[in-house]
Amino acid sequence: MASRSYARLRLRLALTAAGLGTAVALSSSASATNGMAMAGYGARAGAMGGAGMAYDAGNSNVMNNPAAFGFREPGTVLGLGLTVLGPEVTAAHEASGAEARSEGDAYPSPSLSLIRTSPGGLTYGAAFLAQGGMGTEYGGETFLSRSGEPVRSEVSFGRLMLPLAYRVNDRVNVAVQLDYLVGNMDLQMDMGGAQVRGLMSGVGGSLSASPGLGAALDGFSAIDYARVDFSNGSDLTGEAQGGGLAGKIGLTLRLTPELTVGAAYHSESRMGDWSTGANGAELAFQGDMRGSTRSVALQGEVAVEDFEWPATYGVGIAYEPGDRLTLAADVKRIAWSEVLETLSLRFKASDSEANNLGPGRDFRGEEVDLALRQEWADQTVVSLGAQLRATAALTLRAGVNLADNPIPDEYLNPLFPAIIEDHYTAGLGYAFTERSRIGLAVTYAPEVEATNPRTGVTSRHSQLNGRANYVYRF
Template structure:
């Protein structure tokens, strides 16, 4: 217990960071795998012992751990490679190429029950384009997104009999978001003109006042850009934040001495609106005879209705002999119910600098229309020696995002992964596990003619101590 007390303070510090670290995920906004044991085996995890990552995979597998108690400390490194090329052939590379994701898990068995605590980054999206790239629209506007979702998870597992374990978790969730998004005048007018609105819509008193102002200006007045900005630049916390809860249930069943079956359901989240109090909304007009006229409004931005989807998963694990383990999972992620649109509401403050716009609102919606996603995962582990275990696998999934609505600030299109890794036992109590994932590059062209490519290399490292 002395060793446990010495490890907990740094573990909890890492855990707190993992709640807010921005992520770039690869199954929609989900990660391709959680924990290096599962990830190295193609992301499979639903029917075999994969450590305390079980709390975010299938909590029932915690009941399979051989030891009485276990502590896991993990660090993930995510390396996205994202490029957006406009119709003229000019490319802009995302400058966010490395994210660091700590995780923590502890589980303990007491009789027929196993309980514990885990903190994991669930997933998200993120990229950043230089202000001088074409995404800056020629006006030096930086474009940036960071979306992150984390969970503090409390599991409880019941060993019903020698074959069956059932489990449930209570999940506290924390979501954060940064957004710097420049829209051209054409894109902005698509939102505000009821006769257009192919990619979204905007309404509210700010739109009405803006339209009235445009009517008073000389003929030929155009909009150079509109710019949404809520971002604190902090690598660990988004400017807009929300909190909520979710839960999971799961079971594992030992069908034969060689074959184990797993089943889990993750509920849809219940998050509050993500709120940023220091947000800004800017637009610039080009008025004949007067030149550029810029206006920046300050106030509060709310991201409305952002939720994490439900997931249903089933898996099996087969041991043909004492050295080999083969596993397969299938998952259905219900993105369609939570990613139909991306909605924001901006409320201008009463500051004098906001002029006649003070107190007014703009509600903006960007259409997403994501589909539900099917994910297939296959992996194997080979115990080469008493200390060394080799793991490998792969995964394939459908792309949930319709090409038309793919936004270069929200890329989440990778469909195929190849994984490998290993586990090394120092002794009966201590071990280390490692995984490496290659996400094969996918290129898509959206409704604006922008071609977006997204590839990724990820790695995870975990130290485990058994009691």
């Protein structure tokens, strides 16, 4: 009877975690660190420069290397976490001296996990967290706005992860994992007339329209701006949403009692197009037509095409010369070039009568394809970290995370300034009891700047981020 009651309790906890975790995945947003990826996952690995492939980094093993669960003693671990990313982003137009500061300076991302290890060495459970994203917010009075309306971006990826790890023997752990990704995007973007004409000519991307809208665009002798606008203003979801699957495999091998190596592969996601739904987006143009200012504003649906999370793979080592000191190093590769060659949007005007602007201007069902070249480079990330058990209750941690800016200057957009390079990390863990402990981490990323030579706009980006995790073992 007792074992059945305990099983029912575990099931109720898992179902509760699933419900809360879905909300977590939907509400998570983040500003870029290693490209769109966070520099570390969990307070333990986050304080050690993100290194976490070859030792037990806590429930965040689901993102680092699920095979590391094989190091655990039998039991169940409940984890609660909060990461707050604090980017400082500005954009400056060098020729005019105009400057805009992003008001998006705090992005909270909660996490929830419940992981059990059986006496036979099998580990399973569920975890939910934000994987990463990008976000900026500029006012309508800044030089980045041509319409007088705010311009902003918010992209988030959240994951529900179901790990299955097995301790083969005292030396080898293996794991497979199924992930479900949820993606959300808001975008309010103005493009000046020169950029619009350039896109129509294939400069920096492409812009093409179905016959009716194409004729309307050709009718402008000069274009002031074009605006793409889809945003629901919600802190929980974005106007455009998508979902799909990915997977992970992992391995750890203890070479000596002191030295362990680990390796993990995270597959590219399969999410398909993200959609706003009917009438969830607006596409607007303004310009000069036969000597007077004319504007077109259409309601419809935007599909964000083939926006996926990239494959990531890497190796790590952990050296533990005693029970007080751990030194860790990871090297991983993020395949951005496979998923961020372009940002492609397809707008389709709805059948609403509001899109019928009069004779010869019935735009219902008309389409526009917009592709902005990104050409992100693959990124190699080196993570180095150390932890020292100062007392029976207190553990101190520090590390560095080293990477290059993945975005070519000529395609840098101030709405997506994912140009951060190096990070410096520190943190601590404190055990209240054998069952209850907390982990804290802070990350500082020095300012990086890059200038788009085509637009003359310089983006500057630095970060100060914090993490807190609470763990209860039962």
